[in-house]
Amino acid sequence: MSRQSLMLAIPLVIVLGVFVGLVTAQAIRADDSNPNASAATTTTTLRPVSTSTIPTTFLKPVAATPEANTLNSGLRLPDWQCELQPLNDMSAESQRTFVESGLQCLERIWLPALRDANIVGTVPPVKLVLVENDQPACNNHKTASPTEVAFYCANTVYWPVADESRKDLGAKDWDLYLFLLMHEYGHHVQELTGLSRVADHRQQDAGVDSPTGLLLSRRVELQAQCLAGMAMAAAEQGGALSARKVGHIIDDESNMVEEEVHGSSASNYRWTQAGYRDRATTACNTWTAAPDEVN
Known part of the structure; x- marks a missing residue:
């Protein structure tokens, strides 16, 4: 040529x-x-309330360790300015409407905080599934039953319609269900910041049921509890929760069943109060807390 x-x-x-x-x-x-x-699953997809304009090249890198994660850098939540749909009864449809609106409101208060940390561009849709013997796409949860407790897995909030642990509650206790949703959304925030993935790897290396693995699990769960406390404070300041309802939630959290995965009643109360009082993620750093503070 x-x-x-x-x-x-x-x-x-x-x-x-x-x-x-x-x-x-x-x-x-x-x-x-x-x-x-992907595998077909009956879901309701909630789109983010706003869209980030931050280029992905400007997103902060995820910290390699939970101790130094962006989530511990002092993110703050604005007041809750969102209309929460009422829980009229315990029917599946009423629960669906209530939980959908709760997730949308939670995205509204968390998106500004995540934007401040330059990670809002990674916010995915949140799928809500009212479980009827469904199978979640998750490694650490084999099957889901309508009678078990709500849980977060793979960008999905699984919300059983007949939670046995709360069978004595009704629609009048909507505040307790809202706090449970705040806790699960806390796990979503942990996922967005990359903290969950690193913690999961540590647990797998240590052994999920080993003393170290259980300690790691409590650090994850109690941090989500603290993040829920932050959301509860934002909801109270915005008028979505009354002082009486906040007191009801705190009383309920201080009477939790003691267990090795989620922590003692005293620990749950302590970390809920920490998030509620300080309203900043620096108060929720369970990763540098002494083991007796996350027992």
């Missing part, structure tokens, strides 16, 4: 390369948006 022919061919190759790249990227996006790309 002559030098002149080569010079003419190079731009053509570049143009073809760009074209192929654009077609490939479009195909990938089309595949990502395909609802049949």
Whole structure:
């Protein structure tokens, strides 16, 4: 090939390369948006209330350790300015409406805090599933039953419609259900900041049921409890929760069943109060707390 022919061919190759790249990227996006790309699950998808304009290149890197995670850097929540749909009864539909509106309100108060940490661009939709013998796409939870406690897994809040642990409660106790939702959303925030992934790896290395693994689990759970305390304070300041309802929640949290995974009643009360009192994530750093503070 002559030098002149080569010079003419190079731009053509570049143009073809760009074209192929654009077609490939479009195909990938089309595949990502395909609802049949993953296992079918009946869900309600909640879209983020606002969209971040922060380029991904400016997002802060996730800290390698929970102790130094962005979540411990003093994020603060604004007052709750969101209408919460009432829990009229304990029917599945009423629970669905209540939980959906609760998640939307929680996104509204957490998005500004996450934006301050330059991580709002990573906020995914939150899927709500009212479990009817469903199977979650999660490594540490084999099956889900309508009678078990709500839990967070793989960007999904699983909300059983007939939680046996709260069978004596009714719609009048909507504040306790809201706090439970605040706790689960706390796990969502841990996931967004990358803290959950590092903690999970540590637990797997130590052994989930080993003393070290259980201590790590309590650090995760009690931090989520503290983040829920922050959300509770924001809801009270915004008028969504009365002082009487806040007192009801705190009393309930101080009478939890003692267990090795979620911690003692005293620890749950302590960390709930820490988030409620300080309303900043620095108060929720369970990762540098002494073991007797997360027992």
